[in-house]
Amino acid sequence: MKKLFIAILIAVLCLSVMPFGFAKQPVKIRIAYYADEQPAQNMASIINEFQKANPNIKVEINWTDWGSHYEKLKAELAAGGGPTVYLLDSVYIQGYAARGILENLSNRIKIFSKDKYSGLDAVKDPQGRTWAVPQGIQIQVLYYNKDMFDKAGVKYPAADWTLDDMVAAAQKLTITGADGKITQWGLCFPNHIRWGWYSLIRMFGGDLMDKSRTKSTVKTDPQVRAALQFMHDTWYKYKISPTLKDAEGALTPAYHTYFARKYIAMWMDNFSRRIDSNQAGLNYDIQIIPKGPGSKGTHYSAIVANSWVLNKAASKAQKDAGWEFIKFYMSEKGQTLYAAGGEALPANNAVCQAMLKKIDKPEHSLAYLDSMKYADTMGENAVWEEWYQVVQDTLQPYLNDKESLDACLNKLDAGLQKTLDDFYKKKKK
Amino acid sequence: MTINETDVKIMEEKMMKKVLRQKSKQRSRISVFEILGFLLVMAGALVMIIPFIWIISASLKDSTTFFNADWFSRPFHWENYIQVLTRLNFGQYFFNTVKITVLSTIGALLSCSLTAFALSRLKFPGRDLLFSFILVSIFIPTQVTLIPTFIIFKNLGMYNSHLPLILPSFFGNAFGIFLLRQFFMTIPEELSEAATVDGCGPFRLYYQIYLPLAKPVLITLAVLSFQNTWGDIMGPLIYLSDKSLYTIVLGLRLIASSQFLPQPQLEVTGDLFLIIPVLIIFIVAQRYFTQGIQTTGLKG
The missing domain is CATH 3.40.190.10 (Periplasmic binding protein-like II)
Structure with a gap:
């Protein structure tokens, strides 16, 4: 009986320790983005929500204006560092990718379908590889x-x-x-x-x-x-x-x-x-x-797709954590929060349509969405x-x-x- | 033949009139010259002041009318001033800017004057060669050293702090060293020899003899150093990440620069706030500034 009691005690102790033993180690990632004041607040609330849902991922935010974002980024990347996840306009993606600083997302991006998201073709290179995930769209x-x-x-x-x-x-x-x-x-x-x-x-x-x-x-x-x-x-x-x-x-x-x-x-x-x-x-x-x-x-x-990219130099754990953030951001919840900023069209078509229907001006705002079928990159x-x-x-x-x-x-x-x-x-x- | 008093008086009067006429001629010649000079100076002043008036005019526009050519067009957007003061964490950013600028200026004055003194008054092998190296570094663009310096400070764990913006000034800068060395070279060597005979060591010589004499040049360097650091954008942009550490210039950029809808009117409004301290310092130190430029033979 005594032996059984000790065995049960040990088993209970082991079980109680197990969740800590198998729990994911906390990961720290840095997210860098550009935005105007109001959209930046929306961005911050998306990150807050993400942190609530992922307490093991600690996020450091780097928010700057558009011009400063690129100047800062270039200096940091040239020094061999840089944020884990950051925003790039689609026109710059291939330049960064060709210089070997972006993670190839061709496999990871398969979870996003063209039926649900716009701009996926805008972030591909001529070889068909994908280096980024479009989150906000600008369409002419x-x-x-x-x-x-x-x-x-x-x-x-x-x-x-x-x-x-x-x-x-x-x-x-x-x-x-x-x-x-x-x-x-x-x-x-x-x-x-x-x-x-x-x-x-x-x-x-x-x-x-x-x-x-x-x-x-x-x-x-x-x-x-x-x-x-x-x-x-x-x-x-x-x-x-x-x-x-x-x-x-x-x-x-x-x-x-x-x-x-x-x-x-x-x-x-x-x-x-x-x-x-x-x-x-x-x-x-x-x-x-x-x-x-x-x-x-x-x-x-x-089309210009403001897109998330992953830093190739980041550790695997950081890249995975960064990808979790991108997935959260692209979810309906994340995209709805993003849409409130009103600077760009959310890449999620359903959220985009709902957002455009709420807009008073211009009257025929759905023409933005209609234009997606004629969208193409700028060479x-x-x-x-x-x-x-x-x-x-x-x-x-x-x-x-x-x-x-x-x-x-x-x-x-x-x-x-x-x-x-x-x-x-x-x-x- | 005798000359009576009346004749003398007449002659004196004639002489006086002649002298007065000559003086008046001289005066009128000077007056024309003075007027021309005055007009020229006024024209120069006007050219200098026009940009300031334009800034005030532009600060009262909105983002759309900003690009219109008219000046002081109505309605005036006074809210730009309120926006700059309220949307920016102005007090915090102002404090950060003052902290960085004051400490950098102190650093520049200390390090440059010490180095310049050593290069001008202490005799040691390779002194002139060392000075030549320092001088050559003036011609290296800041952009070239930006990334290596960034790597150094990052590895020292100073990223996202004010230290990378303050510390370099404590290691001297080529221009400041050159400026002060030129001045120290004009001080007669007999002065330092006499002080040395009286038992004055090199540091005391620097502190009690050379520094007081170099007041105008030190003020000149302080003004220039203040001006450079106060409005610097690149350094704070690269090294600072936390908003609480931002300087006014960075803060201004945050609210004025936009990918889709730039707010240049907020930028110029902020610039107005930004130039006020520089103007005050320049006005206060103007006398010394001019002296400093004259004594070192430098021109702007």
Whole structure:
């Protein structure tokens, strides 16, 4: 009896100790993100909820503004450290991945399906590998000022609009003052990748690079020429879009402010543009992007997915804990909390739809979601930051009407290919 | 022939008139020159003051009208000032900024003056070579040393503290050393020789003879050091993580910089608060500042 009692006692003791023995060791992770003040508070409440659900994971928060986030990140990563989980815009992901600092998430991401989430294709590289999980989406739509349309007696843009319809409307919406100076432009295609040339090239059905994103197609793709000629025409032939010279004056080169400042009637931009349009008290609405001309024309809608990535240098336990956080964040609960920030569209389609239905302005806010089917990236690769700058600079003389299109295309092709080769050929060696 | 008193008086009057005329001519010549000089100075002052007026004008706009070319456009957004003071943890950030700036300035003054004294008055082998090395470091951009310095402080466990922002100033900086060395070289060596004969050691010589004489240059260095640290963004951005450790500049960036809707009007409003201490210090130390620049032969 005594032996049995001792055996039971030992068994009870062992059982009582077991949960501690098998309990997961506490893991400390660092999460770095950028956000404005209000969305940052929402982000903090998501992390709080996550910590409540995962008491073994201790989270250190690094919240900064967008610009500081990247400066800080680059310094920390270069020093061999960096946060465990951090936000990256989709345009930068491949650059970071190619430099070996991101964890490959191709296997882990399989739990998220395309039916439920947007932006999953936007974070893949040309080899089909996934390095990030999109959490907030920015999708390009057409904004238009309803008051300006009403005043000019022009019908509002429709879903089946083409670029020709847009130009025809813009001509009626452009107003010239008594002194011959334009006071209101119909639209604006500036020397900018998303608001101008790259979007137009894709709407025309062309592209600057092949699918591998390592070879320039500037001279082999006729749609590139056609799109750039079209852009030039809107500046000089139709005079419906401000030129670089116009931007030197009262307009200033702050293109993103033109619509809210009531200088232009139509503007292609992402979800976040509604914030200052609402603040400025504009009477506006949105529509999906007009289709480009001809049989190759598309409704191309540039997508930028604000995404979570895992630091490759983190320990396995930290990566697992970081992944737990990402899963929590992508859950309906996490995404609903995120949606309250109102800066971007939640990647979870159901939450996104519920959020858009609650929005008063713009009236046809579901057009953001409708645009997802035309969404595509902005030619992301490992040298995205470098090549888009090269293109932008090379286009300047042509867009200033100081160079022929042929000369510009030659320079563009050479400059772009050199930028691509400088990275990819060296990497092969 | 005698000259009567009336003639003398007439002559005196004529002479006086002539002298007065000449003086008046001289005066008018100087006056024109003075007026031109005054106008030139006024024009210069106007050019200098326009950015300040623009900042005030811009601080009263909102994020949309900020980019419009008009000045002092209505309505005035006074709430920008309230936002900067209330949305920022202003008191805490101000304290942090003052702490870092004051300690860094003290560090710079101590280390630079000691090093400069040694390089100018103590004779030891390789002194000039050492000074050349220090001088060369002026030309190394901060960006080059940023990552190595970051790694050092991180390994020392000083990340996310004010120490990496304060400690380096206690190890001297090339410009400060150069500035003070140039000044110390102008002090006659006989002075230090006499003091040495009277039994003065090198440290006492530095503390009691050289430092008091270098007051204008030290104030100049203090002003420049204060100005550099007060508005520094890169250092605090890299090393600080906790919001409670932030400086005003970082705090301002947090509320003004945005990916989707930048608030430049809040940034300039904050800048107005930021330049007030620098202005006060410059005005107070202006006399010494000018002296310091003159005595070291440096120009801005």
